[in-house]
Amino acid sequence: MTPKQQHAFDKSAFKISMVQHLTQLGHAPETAQQRDWYLALGRALAEHTTGDLVATENDQAIKQAKSVNYLSLEFLIGRLTGNNLISMGLYDVIAEAVGELGLGLTDLLEQERDPSLGNGGLGRLAACFMDSLAAQQYPAVGYGLHYEYGLFRQSFDQGAQQEAPDAWREPEGYPWEVVRPDLTQTIGFYGHVEVVEEAGHTYRQWVPSLKIQAMPWDLPIVGYQSNTVYPLRLWEGRALTPFALDAFNAGEYTHAQQADIDAGNLTKVLYPNDNHDAGKTLRLMQQYFHSAASVGDILRRHLEAGHALAALPEYETIQLNDTHPTIAIPELMRVLLDDYRLGWDEAWAIASRTFAYTNHTLLPEALETWSESLMAELLPRHMEIIFEINHRFLQDVEQKWPGDVRKQQVLSVIDDQGERMVRMANLCVIGSYAVNGVAALHSQLVKRDLFPEFDALYPGRIQNVTNGITPRRWLKFCNPDLSNLISEKIGEQWPAQLEQLEQVAQYADDADFQKTFMAVKKRNKQRLADWVKSNLDITLNTDAIFDVQIKRLHEYKRQHLNLLHVISLYQRLLNEPNFDMAPRVVFFAAKAAPGYELAKSIIFAINKVAETINNDPRVGDKLKVVFIPDYRVSMAEIIIPAADVSEQISMAGKEASGTGNMKMALNGALTIGTMDGANVEIREEVGDDNIYIFGLDVDGVTELRQKGYQPETAYQNQPLLKAALDSLLDETFTPGQPGLLRPVFDSVMTSGDPYLCLADFADYVRAHNDIDRDYRDMSQWARKAILNTALVGKFSSDRSIRDYVNNIWQLKAIKR
Ligand code: GPV
Structure with a gap:
């Protein structure tokens, strides 16, 4: 809220609203527990932020401005209630209101379970960045996954770590989130690629054999002392109704049956690895699901705002938080080539000016690679597109270093020493207009040790943005x-x-x-x-x-x-x-x-x-x-x-x-x-x-x-x-x-x-x-x-965000 709005805040109306929410939860003020009151408080407050979320979403000035889309498999946001009260400038007045109801604000805040939708630093950074984007009013949407279980809860049994599931929304749901069923999309997997002929042209079309719905939940990211509220949009995987199975041909029926299992499991749990690539199929499915739903939503917003497809890089930039959402690059290419039927050069001109990539590690065991055969089975059309990107890229390498086989080998998206693997970081560097490390020393090492050949091929592409905290x-x-x-x-x-x-x-x-x-x-x-x-x-x-x-x-x-x-x-x-x-x-x-x-x-x-x-x-x-x-x-x-x-x-x-x-x-x-x-x-x-x-x-x-x-x-x-x-x-x-x-x-x-x-x-x-x-x-x-x-x-992550804005994203703040 702006200071003026804070001034007008009606404390007694808020108390009434809290009691109404308490009633809707099935409790009476005389007998309600602390937890019930916390939920009532959260819901009463969320009414305000949801209003501002919708208003921000419909703000014409924002629609006509450039936005950043922060794609991350992890957002370790922590509890929202206390933080949002600070941002709304209502901490003290709500403490009073709650006190007048005979309650203590700090006790109520302790009732909230942490949404632990991340592992560690990488996920927490994403949360700090969302806070700083909203505080400084740089138009932004965060895209992540709506895990049913966050990072496991840890206890010790005679000194040994025990893990228990973290059902962070159970049993009443999380008071701050807003479901957006109207924005649901359908995401495909597996299947094959067909050639279609139209008006003398041939096009390629992916026919997936498994389809899963992506339904978003929005969490409000409240700007500090402003009425700007950006969405953290988290996709949940849901099975399509059984009727949709009719659409699948008999040969792919087994995959279709697999569908029910996979759809229900897709966003069940956050992978608990930090700085380590486990290479599991379900994880690649999560990554594609996240990327495809996010790219689809970004394109929807762009076109609904009345902009031309070719102008995408002028209105939207997509920041990849490590390589986890890399598959968004071939996904955007697929949509542009196969659905909108652009030529390769046109499509590449758009995609390669839209993405930017942040590298968060030099550890070899954390650099993601996916087996080419798995990728070809799960995402056959994307694999074709990756081959084409790589083929054209290797021609550039040949131009720069004629006959240098070693350079071709280290730079290729495909690692063919042993089982053929897709190197996600290489794909990111090739498909992005900017790459950055996260501290001065780290960025230097990215250039010197990890990507020296890319740094020579694309001078200036690899930059530094030192991390920050809110x-x-x-x-x-x-x-x-x-x-x-x-x-x-x-x-x-x-x-x-x-x-x-x-x-x-x-x-x-x-x-x-x-x-x-x-x-x-x-x-x-x-x-x-x-x-x-x-x-x-x-x-x-x-x-x-x-x-x-x-x-x-x-x-x-x-x-x-x-x-x-x-x-x-x-x-x-x-x-x-x-x-x-x-x-x-x-x-x-x-x-x-x-x-x-x-x-x-x-x-x-x-x-x-x-x-x-x-x-x-x-x-x-x-x-x-x-x-x-x-x-x-x-x-x-x-x-x-x-x-x-x-x-x-x-x-x-x-x-x-x-x-x-x-x-x-x-x-x-x-x-x-x-x-x-x-x-x-x-x-x-x-x-x-x-x-x-x-x-x-x-x-x-x-x-x-x-x-x-x-x-x-x-x-x-x-x-x-x-x-x-x-x-x-x-x-x-x-x-x-x-x-x-x-x-x-x-x-x-x-x-x-x-x-x-x-x-x-x-x-x-x-x-x-x-x-x-x-x-x-x-x-x-x-x-x-x-x-x-x-x-x-x-x-301060405000400074980090300004570095991204000035050196990479080129955004303008839109003050509301
Ligand atoms: I890659 N980081 C993380 O927390 N998980 C990961 O999977 C990967 C990186 C961390 C780095 O280890 C930290 O040094 C860094 O501060 C943080 O990402 C944010 O950049």
């Missing part, structure tokens, strides 16, 4: 005390203009400000400690350093390096009479992909180590280890404001950007990190004195590998490290059951330590010692923490 959710909403403190000093514009935080730097040496800042931090630590006490029954000392590593569990992120440090602190506390350290609580939170065995072993090891340390009376409250189960957006909102130290310790060259690093720095935590991803740029902003950098950089990693790396050497030469590792093999952490933690030992010893944990251990310990020393000087620490908050304004 300051609304990740400061204003999750850290109200710090937000108020900042607003007292520099005014209230900063959530929309994060660069203004720089003005906070002038208070970094002010003793009073330092005290207040640290008092806020302490209250946030208390809030987290209370959560830990009531949920995990562990008592924490809020004077301790809160040392936090929260992210997906992955070897490259090196939670096991952190674990080795924790073990060595424990051993020194027990074995070195003169060893002193500031009290510490080391927090972990992470989900492991259910099929990722080593990741699960690392979680198990952390839990076992935590159990031992936390129950060892010799340790007292000098050291505690807390693994918070079921990490999710709403949990991050409690942990991040409480962090003193932010662990960003991936092996250099592996973390494309990271965004948790930005969130914690913004909330006044100091980073301990490698020269990787956006850590490099955080250091540039906050300065060397206010960050703890350690370990090998990208060149150091390369050199060590060239010399020949032997983890054994570090093990033999560093007694602290050796003792920590050996404790994984005996009974220290698994009484009566030696060897249970061997997989973690083996991963860094017998398997060659692929992510160089042992090589970086000594310097990591050194950096932690520096932290221990600095934390004891509270005034110096406060100064550093304040400067982190003050100097990370660059990492």
